[in-house]
Amino acid sequence: MSEHPKGLIGQPLDRVEGPLKVTGQATYAADWRGDEPHLIGFIVESPAAKGTITALDTKEAEAAPGVELVLTHLNTPKQIPFGERNDDGNFAQSHAMMRTDHVRYVGYPVALVVARTLEEARHAASLVRFEIKADGDAIFDPVANEKLAEKPDALDGAEEVDTDTGDFDAAWAGASHTVEAEFHTSGQHAAAMEPHATVAEWDGDRLTVHMAIQILSDARKGFANTFDIDPESVRIVSPYIGGGFGSKLGIHNEAILAALAAKVTGQPVRVNQHRRNVFSNGPHRSRHRQRLKVGADDHGNIVAIHHDSLAAMSRDYPFAEAPASPTRGSYATKAMHTQHRVVEADIPKVDAMRAPGEAIGTLTFEAIIDELAHECGVDPVEFRLRNEPEKDPNSGKPFSDRKMRRCLLEGAERFGWNGPASRREGDWLIGHGMAAAIRPNMMMKAEAAMELAPDGRLVVRLDMTDIGTGTYTILTQIAAEAMGIAPDKVTVELGDTDFPETCGSGGSFGAGSTGTAVLDAAENLKADLLSRAAKADRDWKGVNSKALRITDDMLSLDERSLPISALDDGKAISAKGSASPGKAHENMAQYSYGAQFAEVAVDAVTGEIRLRRLTGVFDAGRILNEKTARSQLMGGMVFGIGAALMEESLMDDRYGAFMNRDLAEYHIPVNRDVPRLDIHMIEGFDANSNPLGSKGIGELGICGAGPAIANAIFAATGVRVRKFPIHMEDLMEKLPPR
Amino acid sequence: MKPFNYSRAADDKAAVTSARGQGARYLGGGTNLIDLMKHEIEQPDALVDVSRLPHEAIEETGDGVRIGAAVTNSALAGDPIIRERYPLLSTALLSGATMQLRNRATTGGNFLQRTRCQYFYDTQRACNKREPGSGCDAVGGLNRFHAILGASEQCIAVHPSDMAVAMVALGAHVETALGEGSGRTLPADALHRLPGDTPHIDHQLRHGELITHVVLPKAAEHQLYRKVRDRSSYAFAVVSIGVAFDLLEGNFMNVRIALGGVAHKPWRAARAEEILEGKAPSPELFAKAADAELAEARGYGHNDFKIPLMRRLIIASFGEMTAKQENAA
Known part of the structure; x- marks a missing residue:
């Protein structure tokens, strides 16, 4: 293992944008x-779901106070059909x-009412009259429609849709201990604290949007492909994001609607999804059936x-999740x-x-591995x-670098x-359970720019985002350590397509990829x-750049020093950097x-689980900021608790309608459900991952938390539940007997 | 949200006069009504704000306590008299909602909060409570949270309040104003109604009738509130139970049981009370009482488990309360 420099990187630096956020000065999209x-x-x-608008009357809404526009399919500006240009x-x-x-699904927008105030728009929205004739052949439940299952063209985050190694049938037939089970996991919504929100504005053919988005470069193409314009004429600004969890990887309905309405009215238009909107106008994780x-x-020994x-795959929106990928x-x-199939659904x-x-x-998978260990009579x-x-x-x-043994x-x-x-x-049944965690480590392309002003201030710019993860802070640490400059002299600017393009936030690849680009810019x-x-x-001449320091307006190295202004006639000096996955x-x-x-603990009377x-x-290699890394793991573990015990998007399959569309009904763990989490990071440096290690x-943090809980429930009660989330009635x- | 008129009542009489108008509703803490108005589930023409009427006191009245309708859930739960003498009520209040909501929600308003049935909340689906005659999508739909007792084919919604269950178990009475200085007193267990063919009517109050106070009688010696829920805070009851009784020479006296999460109203378990009254505690007796109470219970699919759950909860609650008694003795 290579030695890594001890310095600012890794320190539990407080979030640099924290004061802005807690004083309400951070400008989120809305x-x-x-x-x-x-x-x-x-x-x-x-x-x-899936039908045709057969009648539409917007007169009353248009006449309501404050209303400037009722946008419907009758007056939307030109767009490329949904789903086209999906090679991108x-x-x-x-x-x-x-x-x-055409209406694609329940919750799909029939109209956007645009008014001077939210109250006016909201009231007038209730005055839009319409009728929809359902096609009658809509598909909602993938399991009930398994006969329509298809092999997806591609799988999210995995190279192969299906894999085969060895002779499964022979190995299965020869196994001494076997377990076979069918699991069902519920649909889930990320339901980030900040609902999807967009403010759109046109200047001729140039579109500017302020929105909450994780990956700016893809979103830019998304707008360009929707409106048939050049990606260069789309500017996206997204400096602060109130949680993403994947739900803001791509653009969603409010963003396109805001841009359409801004085009028609010639004025900036803001559309915020309210909480109930988020459950149908935003994305979700499909329910899955997994057979193991x-x-x-x-x-x-496993043979x-x-x-x-x-x-389910939403019709014309190719995305297939890969639950069997970690198994590989x-x-x-x-x-x-391993195999993945999807049913196109409305x-x-x-x-x-x-x-x-x-x-x-x-x-x-980690639940059934626990069953197999149990069958074999071996400690998990x-x-x-x-x-x-x-x-x-x-x-x-x-x-x-694989430190699974040490983790275990x-x-x-x-x-x-x-x-x-x-x-x-007493009435509590207590059990212990455990599970392993694994998650692919990815590296993506990214670029970054840096500018050192004569007064000794360093500005770092890239279109990376901070979705609450701590990007501003870790990039500050990386830039400061690499440049030998105090972190309070560094300003990181993110979330603007005017800045160099990056992979954005997603797939846990953001910090490593963009951090490497920043490091490269610093070297340059x-x-x-x-x-x-x-x-x-x-x-x-010929000095070692590692010893370079920037203090106030001076460049120094050992005994040498020079004013920065002497380097380029008092002008700022800039450099670019890039990162890409290596061999x-x-x-x-x-x-x-x-x-x-x-x-x-399971209540022996009611089956309540706590x-x-x-x-x-x-083992996540080198830790870039002990504090934000810990928070990421903690948040992930809380997600895992939710997946095991609470999170559940309930669809009424008669209508294809999600029914628990608010946070009183869609349960996530609250503080009282989360005990003190014991989190330990094994110090590491994976030189194969990226230059930061x-x-x-x-x-x-999500991985392994849920199955550890499910396995502990088995230890406590002797009951294997093969559906998630696990409810009291699955156990009661x-x-x-008491 | 539909535009509406807003007025602030100066006193009870003025409030009742204002609220008699067409489409008027009282506004207390607004924790439920405002949400419902935003989604146009409720569409009042006028709101009469009663949150500042002088009903904010908790006073001792002989053996009991008289609580102003504007007392917040937080204040009520934290009141020393309530905590000491009516722990059932304090526990129930603290098990409901969140601190932020309890700081706003009022005693009067809590009684009148509306069901959390997901079909009631979704204006795109059929709901006889929201829109009489439109049907009930919960029957045959997602009904894990729904009623097992006293429901009708028109409505299987449940009343969501923890506080109201406690009030029924404690034998509370509700005092109202009807204008012109008149008013009446209703037992808390007669305030709400079963859905029948008119599920859009939640309670027995007349249009414009204002809850001004709640009166608690002398506190029972033994009290318990137990809420069963999917997460440990900010979750409506899957089921809940409020139990209050005295013991005379080892036998039950003045037994009162209210069940939550099972019916369109806080469910007074009168059959179980009758079986227990005057008898000595025993597991067999508790089972007999639970079975009698649930004899006519029925599930609608997802909520079938509530029947055995409620049975187990009744038996366990009495077991726990009487075991404590044995230990103390």
Whole structure:
């Protein structure tokens, strides 16, 4: 392992934008106020799925006070049909809205009422009269419509849709211990604290949008492909984002509607999705059915793994989640078969939600591995250690840094693991469970620019986003350490397509990819500074750039010093940097790892489930900021608790309508559901990942948390529940007698 | 949101006069009504704000307590007398909603909050409570949270209040103003109604009738409120139970039981009370009482589990309360 420099990187620096956020000065998309007053749009949702608007009367709404426009399919400006140009990917394809009289799903906009105030728009929205004739052949439930299942063209975050290694049938037939089960996971909505919001404004053919978005470059193409304009004429500004979790990877309905209305009215238009809108006008994770078969030999060695998945794909919006993807890199086995199928459905967008694949894939797979360990009579930690693979079981590629063993052993130590222990405390049944965590480590292309002003202030610019993860802070740390400058002299500017293009936030690749681009820009800037310094003063020839320091308006190195203004006639000096995945991302299997240990209590009377303890030990390479990294893991673990016990988008399959469209009914864990989380990060440096040595962390905490809880529930009650979330009624009548 | 008139009442009489108008509604803390208005589930023409009427006191009245209707849920839950003598009520209040909501929500308003049935909340779906005659999409739909007792084919919604369950278990009375200085007193368990063929009517109050106070009688010796929920805070009851009784020479006296999350109103478990009254506690007796109360319970699919859950909860609650008694003795 290479040595890494000790310095600012890794320190638990407070969020640099924290004061702006807690004093309300950070301008989120809906806070944006330009020079010109803007109009407010309110969405009128369709109650029916897949049908045709047969009658539409907007007169009363148009006559209502304050109303400037009622936008419907009858007066929308020209758009490319929804779903076209999808060679650019689902985020960048056309997201056309209300282009025709066709309604795609329940909640789909039938009209956008645009008025001077939200109250006026909202009231007038109730005055739009319309009728929809449903086609009658709409598809909602993928499992009930399995006969329509197709192999998707591509899978999110994985190279192959299906895989086959070894001879599964033979290995399965020869296994001494086998477990076979069908799991169901519910649909989920990210429902970020900040609902989707956009302010759009046109200047001729130039479109400017202030919006909440994770990846600006894709969104830019999305607008360009929708409106048939040049991507260069779209500017997106998204400096602060109130949570993404995948729901803001791409553009959603309010963004296109705001742009359409701004075009028609010639004024800026703001559309905020309200909380109920988010559940149909934003994306969600599909419900999945996963079938698993795992077999082991007499020695507790895994010999056969089958993992298949069936989900819904929103019609004309190609996205398929990969629950069996983490399975491919988890355990040594003689044979493995993985498969993904989708049913095209007439439902709102199905898209990535935090840890797509792993969140629900490790949830089921690590639960059935626990069953197999139980069948083999082997302790679950020992069982996992015994089946650690030497090389990637699917691709045969060598692993980059893999500290799974340490995660398992240190986790067991910290938790006080003594097998899947159970005990009784009055009416509480207590159990311990654990699970392993794995999440692909990705690297993407990114660029960054830097500018050093003569007064010694360094500005870093890139179109990366901070979705609450801490990007501003870690990029400040990286730039400051690399340039030898105090962090308070560094300003990081993000979220503007006028800045160099990056991969944005997603897939846990943002920090490593954009951090590397910033590091590269710093190296280039230092080289330029030193070459200029050498021209100005021969003492600076051939010096080692590592010792360079910038203090106030002076450049210094050991005994040497020079005013920055002497380098280029008092002008600012700038440099660019870039990052791209190296060969090690092609030739090696790269993952982040972890192990999670849970103690749950189940009420012996009611079956109510409460989490008592959760310990997570993680290997995410080098930690860029101990504080923000910990927060990422913590948030991920809370997500995992929700996936195991609460999060559930309930669709009434008679209508294709999500019914629990607010946060009183769509449950996520509240503070009281989350015990003190014990989080430990194993210090590392994965040189194959990127020059910083970091690995993805944003989604890692989810992985393993849910199945550890499910396995602890089994230890407590003796009940295996094969659907998520697990409810009290799944346990109640199967509980041991009092 | 439909445009509406807003007025602030100077006193009870003025409030009742204003609220008699067509489409007028009282506004207390607004924690439920305003949400419903935003989504046009409720569309009042006028709001009469009663949150500043002088009904903010909690006073002792002989053996009991008289609570002003404008007392917030937080203030009521934290009141020393309530905490000491009516822990059932304090516990129930604190198990409801969130601190922010409890700081706004009023005692009068809490009684009158509307169901959380998801079909009532979604104006795109059929709901006889929201739009009489439109049908009930919860029957045959998603109904995990719905009623198992006293429902009709027109409506299987449940009343969501924790506080109201406690008030019924404690034998509270509600005092109202009807204008011209007149008013009446209703037992809390007669305030709400079953859905029948008119599920759009939640309660027995007349148009313009204003809850001004709630009166609690002498506190029972033994009290318990237990709420079963999917997460440990900010969740409506899957089911809940409020129990109050005295013991005389080891036998139950003045038993009152109210069940939450099972019916269109806080469900007074009169059959169970009758079986328990005057008898000595025993697990067999608790089971008999639970079975009698649930004899006519029926599920609608997703909520079938509430029947065995409620049975287990009744038995366990009495078991816990009487075990404590044995330990104390």
